[in-house]
Amino acid sequence: MLWAGRMRLGTFGILLMLVHTAAAACEFGPFPYRVTGIVCRMTKPAALLCKLNQETAQVIQTAFRNAKFPNITGERSVRLLGKVAYELTNIQVNGLSIEQSEVELKENDAIHIAIKNVTAFFKGTLTYGYTGAWFLQLFHSVDFEIESSIDLQINIKLMCQKDQVAADASDCYLTFHKLKLHLQGDKEPGWLKQLFTDFISFALKLVLKSEVCNEINFLAQVLANYVHDLAANFVQDKDISVDIALTSAPLIKANYLESYHKGLVLYKNYSDVFSDSVFSPSLLTESRMLYFWLSEHNLNSLALAAFLDKRLVLTFRGEKLQALFEMEDTEAQRKAVQMIFQGTSYNDSVAKVWSLAHPQISLQPEGTVVKSLVAAEVSIFPAGEEPLMVLYMEKEITVTIQAAYAEKKLILHASDSSIEFKVFKCTADPSGNDLSIRNFLQTMISVAGIPEVISRIELALTSLMNSKGLHLFELRNPEIVTRKGYVIVQLDFSFPNHLLLDFLEKRL
Numbered sequence: 001m002l003w004a005g006r007m008r009l010g011t012f013g014i015l016l017m018l019v020h021t022a023a024a025a026c027e028f029g030p031f032p033y034r035v036t037g038i039v040c041r042m043t044k045p046a047a048l049l050c051k052l053n054q055e056t057a058q059v060i061q062t063a064f065r066n067a068k069f070p071n072i073t074g075e076r077s078v079r080l081l082g083k084v085a086y087e088l089t090n091i092q093v094n095g096l097s098i099e100q101s102e103v104e105l106k107e108n109d110a111i112h113i114a115i116k117n118v119t120a121f122f123k124g125t126l127t128y129g130y131t132g133a134w135f136l137q138l139f140h141s142v143d144f145e146i147e148s149s150i151d152l153q154i155n156i157k158l159m160c161q162k163d164q165v166a167a168d169a170s171d172c173y174l175t176f177h178k179l180k181l182h183l184q185g186d187k188e189p190g191w192l193k194q195l196f197t198d199f200i201s202f203a204l205k206l207v208l209k210s211e212v213c214n215e216i217n218f219l220a221q222v223l224a225n226y227v228h229d230l231a232a233n234f235v236q237d238k239d240i241s242v243d244i245a246l247t248s249a250p251l252i253k254a255n256y257l258e259s260y261h262k263g264l265v266l267y268k269n270y271s272d273v274f275s276d277s278v279f280s281p282s283l284l285t286e287s288r289m290l291y292f293w294l295s296e297h298n299l300n301s302l303a304l305a306a307f308l309d310k311r312l313v314l315t316f317r318g319e320k321l322q323a324l325f326e327m328e329d330t331e332a333q334r335k336a337v338q339m340i341f342q343g344t345s346y347n348d349s350v351a352k353v354w355s356l357a358h359p360q361i362s363l364q365p366e367g368t369v370v371k372s373l374v375a376a377e378v379s380i381f382p383a384g385e386e387p388l389m390v391l392y393m394e395k396e397i398t399v400t401i402q403a404a405y406a407e408k409k410l411i412l413h414a415s416d417s418s419i420e421f422k423v424f425k426c427t428a429d430p431s432g433n434d435l436s437i438r439n440f441l442q443t444m445i446s447v448a449g450i451p452e453v454i455s456r457i458e459l460a461l462t463s464l465m466n467s468k469g470l471h472l473f474e475l476r477n478p479e480i481v482t483r484k485g486y487v488i489v490q491l492d493f494s495f496p497n498h499l500l501l502d503f504l505e506k507r508l
Contacts, residue, residue, distance in 0.1 A: 026160035032248035037263025163245035172213035265301035339428035
């Protein structure tokens with residue numbers, strides 16, 4: 001539910017989505033797991049994934065490039081020269097490269113990010129002047145370039161504000177291995193270069209640390225808000241949405257990190273309540289990169305919202321209708337079709353199927369068991385006559401569904417279906433004594449009808465998830481495992497590099 005289909009972030013973004021440090025701004029009840037409907041767990045292999053580290057480097061590069069460096073001024077008394085004043089203006093990054101970035105999870109503390117060997121070139125204008133002993137004033141302005149080699153250490157702590165994450169990356173340190181000033185074309189005397197290098201090195205280090213770390217902190221907050229908005233958008237479609245507010249402080253371990261969300265369904269005036277979750281951290285393992293735990297209650301609530309929104313309605317015409325009623329070429333089939341449709345072509349007929357009540361969902365080890373009271377009617381449109389409903393039936397259908405995800409498509413497989421007729425009306429058999437039609441329809445529903453409905457649901461859900469950007473991710477060996485009362489989605493993944501850059505370019 002919280003997949004980041006369009007989660008256009010690297011390590012910063014995914015970590016901010018999955019980890020939330022509690023703060024006084026958020027109040028959690030005494031039993032937060034009981035109201036937890038959705039859980040996300042990301043294991044250490046995902047946090048240390050090479051591609052994610054590369055994207056962390058992209059965030060750092062963006063921080064350098066977007067930092068607003070103030071002018072640096074200073075003054076120093078120098079023997080024989082008098083007072084020497086200087087000002088560095090128009091400071092900006094001229095080139096940047098990062099050799100390595102690493103991510104480490106600190107248990108119950110923070111996310112530690114180490115950025116090593118950042119080679120940065122800054123350019124700008126140096127204006128300096130000095131007053132000699134004879135009141136001789138000389139002022140010069142030259143272009144400069146500063147060559148630096150820096151390591152960064154960032155500890156990201158996250159706070160809960162208004163039930164969502166707020167990032168704090170202010171624990172940021174820069175270590176300089178090299179800071180070398182080049183004046184215009186190296187034409188200035190060596191003593192002058194050395195003089196200004198000594199003057200400005202300390203001040204420049206302070207300015208770089210302040211501005212770069214401030215920009216990193218700003219980006220962390222921007223990404224935290226952006227991830228929350230993306231997750232909220234992913235679990236919303238028109239009037240149906242899911243409340244992803246936090247229910248508890250995160251669990252941060254050396255091998256994984258975990259966050260907890262309400263998962264309550266929101267639909268118009270419908271108010272969802274949940275206080276009987278069976279979640280426990282022991283239900284999830286550490287063998288895969290990413291896990292999502294979903295409660296049975298949340299799936300039931302989504303089914304109810306879809307029912308209330310009148311989405312559980314399907315119609316069949318023409319070739320689709322023909323495929324349903326002519327699933328097999330037998331004398332019994334031809335006789336039943338002739339009796340029902342009274343010689344009217346499929347193009348002049350329509351079948352409608354809809355749910356009469358809220359479908360009940362039960363998660364079991366063998367799959368997702370769906371029980372629903374369904375109505376179906378067939379109407380014909382004879383030429384020059386009024387439309388005529390020739391068949392109406394209500395039936396209780398129970399079907400077990402196994403779900404999978406492959407080749408960027410949701411796959412649903414039905415098994416163990418049962419059908420019980422509640423109401424049966426057919427103009428070809430007003431008395432209801434002709435069992436041949438009912439037997440034919442029961443076979444048709446189980447063999448062709450249920451698979452066709454499930455196929456429609458497959459396409460609709462796949463299209464919905466792709467509209468949220470799920471198809472942009474490379475999901476490897478995803479598994480959907482059902483247990484009594486809950487389902488676990490577990491997978492490995494690769495992050496599409498270009499998405500982070502797209503986001504940063506649009507935002508900044």
